[in-house]
Amino acid sequence: MIRHPRRFGLWLLAGCAVLAVAPAPLVRAQDAAPPTISLPGAAGNPAPQDAPDQTAPDQTAPVQAAPGQPPAAQVSPGQPAPAAPGPADSPMIQLQPRATEAPVGDAPVPVPVERDRALQALPTGDDWLLPLIAPTASLPKEVRIGQSLPAPGILRLTGETASTQLMLDLPASIITPTELRLALRSGVDVLTETAVLDASINGAAPVQIPLRNIGGFQTVTLPAAGLTAGPNTIALSVTQPHRIFCGPEASFDVWTEIDLSNSGAALPADALRPDAEGFSHALRAQLARSGSLDLLVQDGIDPAILRQASDAVMGALSGEGRLAVTSFYGIDAPRFAAVALIASDRSGVSYRKGATGAIVLQVEYQGDVLPDLTDALPALDPTRQAAGKILPGQPTPLSGLGTGDILGNTHYFRSDIPFTLPDTWLLLANQKARLTLRYGFSRSLAEGAILLVKVNDQTVRLLPLDRDGGQILPPLPVSFNANLLNPGRNILSFEMMVPGAPATEACPIRSTDMLVVLGDSTLDIPASPAMVLPGLAAPFSGLMPDRVGVPEAVAADPGLQAQAIRLASGLSQPPVPDPAVSLTVARLSELNLVPLDDAGVTQGQVQQLLFPLQQPAATDPVTEAAAPAAAPTFRLEMPEDQADAAPVGVRGRISGWFGGAFTSQGRLWRDANDFRQTAFLGSQQTLQDWMGGRTGTALLWRPDPAQPGALWLVLSPRVQIDDVADHLDRLIANRTAIGEAAVLRPDGVWDIWTPIRPPVLQGSLWSGDLRTILGNYASWSPFLFTLALLGLALISALPALFYVLATRERRDRR
Numbered sequence: 001m002i003r004h005p006r007r008f009g010l011w012l013l014a015g016c017a018v019l020a021v022a023p024a025p026l027v028r029a030q031d032a033a034p035p036t037i038s039l040p041g042a043a044g045n046p047a048p049q050d051a052p053d054q055t056a057p058d059q060t061a062p063v064q065a066a067p068g069q070p071p072a073a074q075v076s077p078g079q080p081a082p083a084a085p086g087p088a089d090s091p092m093i094q095l096q097p098r099a100t101e102a103p104v105g106d107a108p109v110p111v112p113v114e115r116d117r118a119l120q121a122l123p124t125g126d127d128w129l130l131p132l133i134a135p136t137a138s139l140p141k142e143v144r145i146g147q148s149l150p151a152p153g154i155l156r157l158t159g160e161t162a163s164t165q166l167m168l169d170l171p172a173s174i175i176t177p178t179e180l181r182l183a184l185r186s187g188v189d190v191l192t193e194t195a196v197l198d199a200s201i202n203g204a205a206p207v208q209i210p211l212r213n214i215g216g217f218q219t220v221t222l223p224a225a226g227l228t229a230g231p232n233t234i235a236l237s238v239t240q241p242h243r244i245f246c247g248p249e250a251s252f253d254v255w256t257e258i259d260l261s262n263s264g265a266a267l268p269a270d271a272l273r274p275d276a277e278g279f280s281h282a283l284r285a286q287l288a289r290s291g292s293l294d295l296l297v298q299d300g301i302d303p304a305i306l307r308q309a310s311d312a313v314m315g316a317l318s319g320e321g322r323l324a325v326t327s328f329y330g331i332d333a334p335r336f337a338a339v340a341l342i343a344s345d346r347s348g349v350s351y352r353k354g355a356t357g358a359i360v361l362q363v364e365y366q367g368d369v370l371p372d373l374t375d376a377l378p379a380l381d382p383t384r385q386a387a388g389k390i391l392p393g394q395p396t397p398l399s400g401l402g403t404g405d406i407l408g409n410t411h412y413f414r415s416d417i418p419f420t421l422p423d424t425w426l427l428l429a430n431q432k433a434r435l436t437l438r439y440g441f442s443r444s445l446a447e448g449a450i451l452l453v454k455v456n457d458q459t460v461r462l463l464p465l466d467r468d469g470g471q472i473l474p475p476l477p478v479s480f481n482a483n484l485l486n487p488g489r490n491i492l493s494f495e496m497m498v499p500g501a502p503a504t505e506a507c508p509i510r511s512t513d514m515l516v517v518l519g520d521s522t523l524d525i526p527a528s529p530a531m532v533l534p535g536l537a538a539p540f541s542g543l544m545p546d547r548v549g550v551p552e553a554v555a556a557d558p559g560l561q562a563q564a565i566r567l568a569s570g571l572s573q574p575p576v577p578d579p580a581v582s583l584t585v586a587r588l589s590e591l592n593l594v595p596l597d598d599a600g601v602t603q604g605q606v607q608q609l610l611f612p613l614q615q616p617a618a619t620d621p622v623t624e625a626a627a628p629a630a631a632p633t634f635r636l637e638m639p640e641d642q643a644d645a646a647p648v649g650v651r652g653r654i655s656g657w658f659g660g661a662f663t664s665q666g667r668l669w670r671d672a673n674d675f676r677q678t679a680f681l682g683s684q685q686t687l688q689d690w691m692g693g694r695t696g697t698a699l700l701w702r703p704d705p706a707q708p709g710a711l712w713l714v715l716s717p718r719v720q721i722d723d724v725a726d727h728l729d730r731l732i733a734n735r736t737a738i739g740e741a742a743v744l745r746p747d748g749v750w751d752i753w754t755p756i757r758p759p760v761l762q763g764s765l766w767s768g769d770l771r772t773i774l775g776n777y778a779s780w781s782p783f784l785f786t787l788a789l790l791g792l793a794l795i796s797a798l799p800a801l802f803y804v805l806a807t808r809e810r811r812d813r814r
Contacts, residue, residue, distance in 0.1 A: 087597055134167075451515065550586070758777065
């Protein structure tokens with residue numbers, strides 16, 4: 001209750017009068033624009049250290065410098081305060097200036113954060129880096145001696161000596177850079193006092209760079225006066241001895257890595273214009289950075305449009321990179337290039353620059369019509385070298401397989417030479433192939449140095465390298481069984497191991513090469529009749545990437561479509577495409593769409609194979625320690641109570657032999673089981689029995705043999721689609737899938753189910769070598785071949801038997 005209403009009314013009128021004549025900042029503060037977050041380095045936005053100084057409050061006390069630091073500047077009342085120190089790349093929040101204060105200097109115009117801006121923007125100004133390009137499609141993902149790509153955009157050179165060739169494609173519309181940047185780091189075992197990297201640009205004299213950094217990546221610059229517009233070749237070679245040890249194991253401990261995404265030439269921010277040429281350069285840079293190109297799509301995109309666009313982009317990539325289907329609203333790393341699909345009221349192709357500086361190919365489509373992308377997408381030259389072809393029956397030099405003289409200068413060295421045989425080549429008997437080897441090695445190699453000659457990872461000859469060195473030896477014939485070879489892709493390997501002398505000290509500096517295999521060494525493979533083993537290998541050899549799809553019932557599933565497109569982008573183009581072959585990708589949730597009934601397999605069996613529900617139970621350490629030790633399964637001496645026992649007589653031995661011969665552990669039973677297993681080339685198990693007890697990450701099979709081109713791939717929930725693509729592409733190239741189903745184990749090895757099926761002769765029986773044809777059938781099943789010979793012998797004996805019987809009856813009648 002108000003005790004003095006008149007006094008309260010006077011105070012209320014006075015307050016309204018004050019508000020009426022007061023200035024507007026308090027009111028406008030509610031209507032002012034919200035704070036704008038400006039990212040450093042954005043267009044029109046200077047770095048934080050260049051921001052205008054804010055007015056310091058009055059009566060500011062002087063700031064004392066910390067010990068060991070320079071004294072801070074004294075700030076006078078009313079004078080601008082210096083900018084606070086901070087990281088150059090930290091975001092700065094700018095508030096609207098108060099109306100009662102005038103801005104100091106020219107205030108920067110804040111740039112609002114765009115919705116598709118990445119959290120880490122690419123450098124702008126004069127620091128837009130065009131990265132170096134490596135042949136990533138042909139480099140192994142696992143660490144090997146020489147070149148490897150253990151992570152996307154990270155090139156590793158392993159061994160005491162290693163070399164690589166990179167490429168830098170410069171636009172013709174820019175000023176040629178005068179320096180090159182390399183982001184390098186080396187392993188901790190590298191002897192940094194003598195380790196160097198030699199860099200040569202377009203064949204010019206090499207520039208030596210000491211390898212001193214053994215921590216994170218450190219950028220070094222080198223003069224690049226030899227750079228020209230267009231493609232440039234950057235040859236890099238490292239010499240990096242081990243600081244402590246010497247030997248084959250020490251070769252893997254010394255390495256140097258190159259961060260390709262942060263190595264290259266610095267260009268102005270506007271060097272790459274948003275046009276076809278700029279997109280071509282940006283695309284190569286993007287593949288060098290991550291090995292993948294993003295295809296940006298909207299939610300609910302038409303599956304037919306998505307497949308048309310992905311097929312066109314995969315055709316332009318030519319197997320040089322993967323394709324990732326992502327959303328416009330995803331937060332990922334900055335990109336150099338991307339392709340965007342946008343539903344519009346028109347159909348057209350244009351280029352624009354994204355918020356991260358990437359050049360985006362913007363494809364607008366109307367309805368279900370996609371514009372022609374032939375001229376918009378650049379055609380990349382494939383860097384993956386095709387394996388050399390060998391014509392059976394004719395000696396082929398190694399130089400004809402795409403390799404010259406092979407030099408090995410590391411204590412562990414391996415060189416693989418891929419080559420291909422015709423798809424209809426098949427030899428199962430003991431015919432011999434021959435390698436005429438011409439090689440030489442240094443005289444000073446340590447005792448125990450060896451050279452292994454391998455065919456498809458099978459050692460066929462071991463050669464000593466610790467005697468008779470210092471010269472090229474006479475030609476050495478190396479014979480091996482031709483049945484080690486497969487139709488399609490094969491690998492001839494030379495593997496050298498040289499011990500250290502001694503192994504506990506650093507290797508001495510060498511002035512001679514350790515090993516050389518001359519390119520005029522020849523490989524002679526015997527000819528074969530046109531025969532094939534039935535299985536998945538034949539249809540797989542003609543699978544085209546655009547024939548990889550998903551079941552029609554789930555074609556609108558964006559996740560499954562993205563997996564299928566990613567898998568297809570990792571497959572190579574076949575030498576002879578077959579449009580009748582298709583591969584359908586499914587997950588465990590789509591098992592009801594897989595024709596399991598045709599193969600007699602249940603959904604539970606497939607689920608137990610790819611996602612087992614019963615996991616091994618964890619053991620309690622206390623219980624396990626208290627458990628009694630298991631009884632030994634071996635016996636080294638007779639027990640004392642049996643050592644003095646009377647010897648068994650002859651009758652006891654015979655009865656014991658007959659009593660145990662026919663048991664499951666008896667000799668006759670084992671011999672019969674071994675004979676049954678070797679009677680045929682293939683497995684006698686059904687697919688259901690073969691799948692039992694196995695686990696894997698992917699199941700590849702052909703459910704209906706009546707449709708040889710209809711292949712299915714069922715994926716596990718924990719699968720990495722890039723790993724499946726790599727292993728599947730290798731399986732297709734090697735043509736080792738001679739069965740009807742295959743399971744990819746977690747260790748990356750394919751287990752193949754091969755039912756018993758005889759080889760198929762492609763030509764007529766009399767068109768080839770009859771002896772070789774019969775030899776293939778005899779090697780496929782010696783048991784059936786022996787029965788066939790016995791049958792022929794009986795049939796051939798029947799006329800003679802009839803003749804004897806007929807002549808005997810005539811004699812009896814006389």
